[in-house]
Amino acid sequence: MIETRVTRLLGIRVPIVQGGMQWVGLPPLVAAVSNAGGLGVLTALTQPSPQALREAIRETRKRTSKNFGVNITLLPSINPPDYEGYARAAVEEGVRIFETAGNNPGPLIAYFKSQGCTVIHKCTTIRHGKSAEKKGVDILSVDGFECAGHPGEEDIGGLVLFARAAKELKIPFIASGGIADSRGFAAALALGAEGINMGTRFMCTVESSIHQNIKEKIVASTEQDTLHIFRTLHNTARVFKNKVSQQVVALERRPGGAKFEELRDLVSGARGRLVYENGDPEYGIWSAGVTLGLIDDIPTCEELVVRMERETEEIIEGLGKLRTRQAKL
Ligand code: NAD
Known part of the structure; x- marks a missing residue:
């Protein structure tokens, strides 16, 4: 105990x-x-x-x-x-x-x-x-x-x-x-x-x-599969590294940065929710910690x-x- x-x-x-x-x-x-x-x-x-x-x-x-x-x-x-x-x-x-x-x-x-x-x-x-x-x-x-x-x-x-x-x-x-x-x-x-x-x-x-595909994606991922979005907006979030989160970071790194309005459609929670519903890990933003590297079962x-x-x-x-x-x- x-x-x-x-x-x-x-x-x-x-x-x-x-x-x-x-x-x-x-x-x-x-x-x-x-x-x-x-x-x-x-x-x-x-x-x-x-x-x-x-x-x-x-x-x-x-x-x-x-x-x-x-x-x-x-x-x-x-x-x-x-x-x-x-x-x-x-x-x-x-x-x-x-x-x-x-x-x-x-x-x-x-x-x-x-x-x-x-x-x-x-x-x-x-x-x-x-x-x-x-x-x-x-x-x-x-x-x-x-x-x-x-x-x-x-x-x-x-x-x-x-x-x-x-x-x-x-x-x-x-x-x-x-x-x-x-x-x-x-x-x-x-x-x-x-x-x-x-x-x-x-x-x-x-x-x-959440969809079984996402659980299997977590098992298959490593501690190197997350990144930070919103660093430039001072609302940093660690999320799964996929095409959408990489696109957000690229927009934030442009000269002059990015306003939230320019990122909104990419980052919206409504879109991220569909990742969990439909099981496509590339579709939107979803949160994940570096513990991805420690998880190997369901x-x-x-x-x-x-x-x-x-x-x-x-x-x-x-x-x-x-x-x-x-x-x-
Ligand atoms: P959402 O669709 O409203 O926003 C998506 C993301 O953009 C969130 O990370 C949000 O913090 C961020 N965001 C929104 N407006 C912003 C702005 N003006 N500037 C900078 N960043 C901005 O979020 P959602 O997924 O529908 O979630 C609804 C609420 O729940 C949000 O406030 C979100 O932060 C919060 N949330 C809760 C948990 C939790 O564990 N309970 C986890 C993540 C997010």
Whole structure:
């Protein structure tokens, strides 16, 4: 048993949290992660309206009696969502665990805390982590540069960022970005994290609703198959390297750069969603982390979580034996 403040605060068996992924954080996956002993997280903005989020929450409840959370990400959007409406709908449906991410989360955090909820806030710098800590969040999800999606603009890898978080933060944190196996899990615990967050790894499971071709593409890919778009717009996102993302980067690198309007049709989430529906990895932008290099199977969530828990315990035990051996030398 790997018991930490995170397992206790979230009421889960093993401190593994599924990342809130746009178009991927749907009820079958969320319930499967929670049933396996981790925390499944529904992605609010994947639902077209607050009412649809209510229905997704009810569907998740039919599939699991365990705790699960709802992610709300506040980033530039082509059609700005009704964040408060999604938040209210989820609270009214009885959700008590939220993951916030992105810019200016203060009002949402204050609302969730006023409703007695547990809040995980995702941050990519220690500065933002400390600021969220002051706002009263319960857990930080500290996102290293390896992560899929938005890594912020400061480019600090997990090895340093997690160790800094352990030194600087009072509340517990989960390590996010670059973790897809038990080696990463054990390393994160060694660095002071009290749990881990995995996105790309959970995309590539039996219960993830994305097209089988994309799961097979993840298995076939390596850590060299991602790139960053939106660097020049200060909204950097790590995504799968394909024709569309390479075209976006080429447009950004032209003399004078590119305005968002020139990129919009290439990068829209509506187009990226079709990648997951139709299974053509070249069709649009889809998020992927450097963990592409670590993923070589498509297990059920139960198989994945149980395997990672067992192997991580073995690694920790093995490290303990190393100390005993050294003492004998
Ligand atoms: P979208 O179609 O609105 O935008 C596509 C991409 O362009 C997103 O990365 C977005 O941040 C970016 N973008 C939009 N307007 C921009 C602008 N003016 N300047 C710079 N970049 C801009 O996005 P979507 O896929 O429909 O997603 C809806 C919302 O969910 C967006 O805010 C997106 O950032 C957010 N999101 C959530 C998650 C999550 O894990 N919950 C992951 C990725 C994105």
